[in-house]
Structure formats: structure tokens, C-alpha cells
Amino acid sequence: xxxxxxxxxxxxxxxxxxxxxxxxxxxxxxxxxxxxxxxxxxxxxxxxxxxxxxxxxxxxxxxxxxxxxxxxxxxxxxxxxxxxxxxxxxxxxxxxxxxxxxxxxxxxxxxxxxxxxxxxxxxxxxxxxxxxxxxxxxxxxxxxxxxxxxxxxxxxxxxxxxxxxxxxxxxxxxxxxxxxxxxxxxxxxxxxxxxxxxxxxxxxxxxxxxxxxxxxxxxxxxxxxxxxxxxxxxxxxxxxxxxxxxxxxxxxxxxxxxxxxxxxxxxxxxxxxxxxxxxxxxxxxxxxxxxxxxxxxxxxxxxxxxxxxxxxxxxxxxxxxxxxxxxxxxxxxxxxxxxxxxxxxxxxxxxxxxxxxxxxxxxxxxxxxxxxxxxxxxxxxxxxxxxxxxxxxxxxxxxxxxxxxxxxxxxxxxxxxxxxxxxxxxxxxxxxxxxxxxxxxxxxxxxxxxxxxxxxxxxxxxxxxxxxxxxxxxxxxxxxxxxxxxxxxxxx
Numbered sequence: 258x259x260x261x262x263x264x265x266x267x268x269x270x271x272x273x274x275x276x277x278x279x280x281x282x283x284x285x286x287x288x289x290x291x292x293x294x295x296x297x298x299x300x301x302x303x304x305x306x307x308x309x310x311x312x313x314x315x316x317x318x319x320x321x322x323x324x325x326x327x328x329x330x331x332x333x334x335x336x337x338x339x340x341x342x343x344x345x346x347x348x349x350x351x352x353x354x355x356x357x358x359x360x361x362x363x364x365x366x367x368x369x370x371x372x373x374x375x376x377x378x379x380x381x382x383x384x385x386x387x388x389x390x391x392x393x394x395x396x397x398x399x400x401x402x403x404x405x406x407x408x409x410x411x412x413x414x415x416x417x418x419x420x421x422x423x424x425x426x427x428x429x430x431x432x433x434x435x436x437x438x439x440x441x442x443x444x445x446x447x448x449x450x451x452x453x454x455x456x457x458x459x460x461x462x463x464x465x466x467x468x469x470x471x472x473x474x475x476x477x478x479x480x481x482x483x484x485x486x487x488x489x490x491x492x493x494x495x496x497x498x499x500x501x502x503x504x505x506x507x508x509x510x511x512x513x514x515x516x517x518x519x520x521x522x523x524x525x526x527x528x529x530x531x532x533x534x535x536x537x538x539x540x541x542x543x544x545x546x547x548x549x550x551x552x553x554x555x556x557x558x559x560x561x562x563x564x565x566x567x568x569x570x571x572x573x574x575x576x577x578x579x580x581x582x583x584x585x586x587x588x589x590x591x592x593x594x595x596x597x598x599x600x601x602x603x604x605x606x607x608x609x610x611x612x613x614x615x616x617x618x619x620x621x622x623x624x625x626x627x628x629x630x631x632x633x634x635x636x637x638x639x640x641x642x643x644x645x646x647x648x649x650x651x652x653x654x655x656x657x658x659x660x661x662x663x664x665x666x667x668x669x670x671x672x673x674x675x676x677x678x679x680x681x682x683x684x685x686x687x688x689x690x691x692x693x694x695x696x697x698x699x700x701x702x703x704x705x706x707x708x709x710x711x712x713x714x715x716x717x718x719x720x721x722x723x724x725x726x727x728x729x730x731x732x733x734x735x736x737x738x739x740x741x742x743x744x745x746x747x748x749x
Contacts, residue, residue, distance in 0.1 A: 292439040294707065295420050296320035297406045297642060299327060301693060302679035303445030304390055305348040306700040307397055308358040313704065313712055319437065321422055323405035325429075327394035329387040332472045333494060335501050339380040341493070341525070341566060346694035347386075348393060352701035352713045358397070363389045403427075404435075409442060409676075410645035416673050418442050419645075441707055445679035446642060448634035448691070455599050456489070456630060464605035470494040470631040481505055483627035484512060487610065490631030491517020491593055493525070496565045498629050500573050503589060508580045513589040514623060516612065520594045525564030533720040534561055535689045537698055542724035543687035544662050548653055551684060561688045563633070636681050639666075646676070653684070660685040663706040664699060677703050 294310070296303045299322035310318045345351060347360035356362075360381070364370045394400055403425040410419045417438045426432040450469040452460055459467040466483065468476045470490070480486055480502065488499045499515045506513065526532075533539060543551060580587040592614075599611040603624065610623045639658055640647065651659045651667040658678075659667040664686075666676040679699065683690045701713035 290438075291415075291417050292317050292319055292437060294318040294441045294443060295418070295437055295439040296443045296445060297409070297420070298322060298445040298447055298679075299324075299394065299400055299402070300445055300447045300680075301329060301348065301390060302447075302696050302699070303443065304394060304397075304400075305696040306443060306445070306679070306703060307399060308348050308356065308393055309352060309697065309700045309704055309713065311358070311397060311399070312356075313708065316704075316708065318399055320400050321404035321406050321420075322400070322402045323425065325403055325425075325427070327391050327402075329390055330383070330471065331387075332474045333470060333497070334384045334387060334474065335497055336384075338383045338497050339566075340383055340386045340693065341380065342692065342694045343379045344381045346692075346696070347389065349697050351694070352697035352715070358393050360386075360389050363392050366392075403429075406642060408645050409643055411649060411672050411674065412438070413671065418674050418676075439674070441675045441677070443677040443679060443703060444639060444642060444681065446637045446639075447680060449637050450630075451633050451635040452630055453597060453632055455597050456628070456632075459600055459602065459608060459628070460630070462602065464602060465608050465626060465628070467608060467628040468630065470498050470629055471634075473498055473629060477501075480627050480629065485514070485625045486512065486627045486629065487514040487516065487608075487623065487625040488629045488631055489516055489597060489610075490629075490633065491515075491519045491522050491565070492563045492631060492633060493565050493569065494633070495629075495631030496522070496569045496573060498631055499591075500569060500576065502629075503573070503576050503587075509585065509588060511580075511588045514625065515589070515591045516595040516597075516623075517593050518596050518615070519559070519563075520616065522570065522591065522593055523560055523564045524567045524570055526561045527567065530722055531561065533722045534558070534687070535692045535694050536719040537695070537715070538718060538720040538722070539724055540686050540689050540695065541662065544685055545725070545727075548655075551687070552655075554687065555683060558688050562692070636683065639678065639681055643676075646672075655684070657684055663702055665706070675707070677707075 293316050296306060296318065299307070299320050303320055304327065307318065307320050310316050340346075344360050348358055349356035350359045350361075361370070364373050405423045405425055406420060407423055408421045412419050415438065417440060420437045420439060420442065422435050422437070423431050424433045424435060450471040452469060456467065459465075460469065466476055466479050473480075486502055488495050488502070495515065495517060499513065502513055503511060543554065546554070577587055577589065594615050595612050596615060597610050598613050598620070601609055603609050607624050607626055608628055610625065610628070611620065612623055613620045643650065646668070649669040649672050651669070653659050660678060660682045661667055664677050664679070664682060666678060668676065680691050689695045698715065701715055705711050705713060705715070
């Protein structure tokens, strides 16, 4: 591996003019010389990988992102909303607490450590997490924004990946084309807003605002001006949007409707042992299960990651209760267990939703003047970028890419390079896949595998829960613990 960098150690005092993390620029890279790693996409997960890769002087890594700068769910940075994981789940701390790219070091450079200390906040504001990530992205070398990756191919003659990209100008138009060769790639292309089929034609059409929650803040004023608003989706985003609208509608004239498919506006599982499903121990256990069992688990564990924070539920109830103090009920209807069968526009002023109550089997129509779709996100198909690798990809019975325990795509043995994935392994690694709390551990796992060393020693055990019988045998050797389980012959 080539092209060493000079990672910052203890940075000098911050000034307004000079970044405390400014480092000398690396030597010019020869256009045809292969990289060790090319990252595609710069969201929190690949930003974590870039931050942990930065001090590895032997690793020549570069990351491409088509957006002009880092931003994290900008349409949902509603005032007062918090990240649902503790601040220790930043980009690096759970793999390297001494990293200069930690959230606490970000606070130090902003002279905000003491205010944060006295605030006693375990869960930080979402806007603060976004600002922290932007700080890292603006000071970390090797990140190239306005670079749209167009294709990835395997070149068998050179035993390298070819990565074609388009460099974009400030207007988002193509400025130049480029190609990078690399021994390894890592895809961090993230997720995209999911719009149910019955509602998809309405999102792009003019007239009544029908928007995904991902674009909520950009349309908030128009939504608040609407006579009646419907929020579709009973997860955290739906709850946050409903609460924000409720707080800004006049008492007695709220005219809000909140519906969702789940059978209740249910709280997210947040017990201490329940949270151990977001540990490396559970991730390894899940990966070792058979594919049919994993399929059943993913469908059944929705409340681990799709429920609503109990604080948000309490805030909604408090606001509704406050509006009930003078007698009468707020003009807000909350109905779980409802799905949208079909939808259409009435002229350009209203939308008609055809609803079905799943348990009752009853149907009704709802006429509204605006719709917010808090219907979640889906993994972006890897095939959009990896079409050139399709002949080499190994797939499961659902035609999804197979991914090994260390987050590597399983490719044909003729491919000597390695392709890693971030946040695209729900079907192989379970509910912790999109969780920020596993970002640093996954990045460290990838870097350990990539370098063939152990720049980031990782814990052998991370949970009190033993998820499988084989885990107990590996965690507590029988010689040390006479109560430990031992396998029986022939499965008896």
C-alpha cells in the first residue's frame, strides 16, 4: 500500500481561519496507479470508515460522493428532535476512543465541552449530529464531493476494479469524466425514501402537496397552510412530523389525521437487554443462521428499529392532553392498523385516500388537502452501481447479493479484489445494519480485514445475552465453567 498521509494527533488550538485538523496534502496520485480502496458514497457509515482509515499511513483510500457536501436527512432536522442512539455512537469512538474525529473532540474544538457536560445529554440533537459529521467531512482528506460514480467493473487483465465517475460543477452538471483503478471498493450508497405504489403517482404531480417525510422541512410552510393534513406512517418520522404539525396548528382547528399500518403507535424496544440486539454479538449470531430463519426474524423484529421513541409518544400525548384541558377534544384523529389501498386527486385541491382497516376488514375514504408520507426508507439496490460486476456476484435464493461475515460481497473466485458494503446487509446481518451504534465497529471490521492486520482490536464479547448455544460454548470454555453447555452427538 502506498501514499502515506500524515494523520493529525493532538490538533493545535482552533481558529476561525485555519482548521485544527488541516494536514499536508498527499503527494499527487498517478492517474493510472491503483488505489487500495475506493469508497462510493459519503454518508455516516463511509464517513466513519474514512475517519478510521485516515491514520493508517499505508492505506491509500479515496471516497466519492455526488452531492456537493455532506448532509444527513436535512428534511427531518426538526427542531428538538434527537438521535436515537447515545452520543458515544459517533463515527469512531466505539472502535477508537482516542481518535481526533470523535464527537467529544468536535465539542472541544468548538469550546463546547463544558456546556455539553452540564447539559447532561446522552442523546444529542439531530442537527448537532449533522453538524458534527459535516465538521469531519470538511476537515478529513481523501473525500471528493460532486463526484458521481457511474459504473464499477472488474478488469481481469489488470486484476483491479475500474471505477468510472463524473465530476459535477456547482450546478450539478457534468464537468469532466474520470476513472480510478483500485484493489478494493466499499459501497456506502445508503437508503432512499420509500413511497408505496398507490401513492407514487401523486408525489410528482402538481397541486396538493404530497411529499415524503424526507422533504418535510422544505415543504413545512405549505403544509401548515393546508386546511387538512394527513400523515401516513406510524414510525418515528411519522410521530415527529405529526407532533411538529400539531404544535403549530390552532387549538380546536388542528384538522390532522395520522394513520399507519402497524397495529398500534408502538414504542421502540429500548430495554437494556433488548438493545443487545444491536451488538456485534447478535450480528454474528444472526449471520450464522439459515436464510429462511433470517427472513422470519427480519419481519418479526420491526419494533426493535421501527417503533417510536417513548419520549416522542409522551410529547404527543402531552400536547393532545393540553388541548383537552378546557373541555372538548382536539380535531386530530390517530388511527393505527390502516393501509392505503388506492389514492387519487380531486381536481387540484384535494387528495382522496381509499383506506382499509386491516383487523376489521372495513374500508373508507379520506379526503385531505396535504399528505406527508412517513413511509420509511429502503436500501438502494447495489445493482445500480454494480451492473458491471453482475456476472461475478453470488446471490441467495431471493436474488440478493450474498455477504460474508466481514461485510464482503461474495464474488466469483476469479475476482481477486474485494467489495465491501455498508448499510446494505439487513438480510445477512440483521436489525443492526442501519444502526449508527455499529458504524465504528463495522468500519473497524472492514479495515482489519482489508489490511490483514488488526489496527483496531475489537472486543471478543459485547453482550450479556448469549444468543445461541454455540456462543455460550465459545464465550465460557467448559473447563472453566462446569455449567456451560456441551454439544450432543447426532443432534440428540
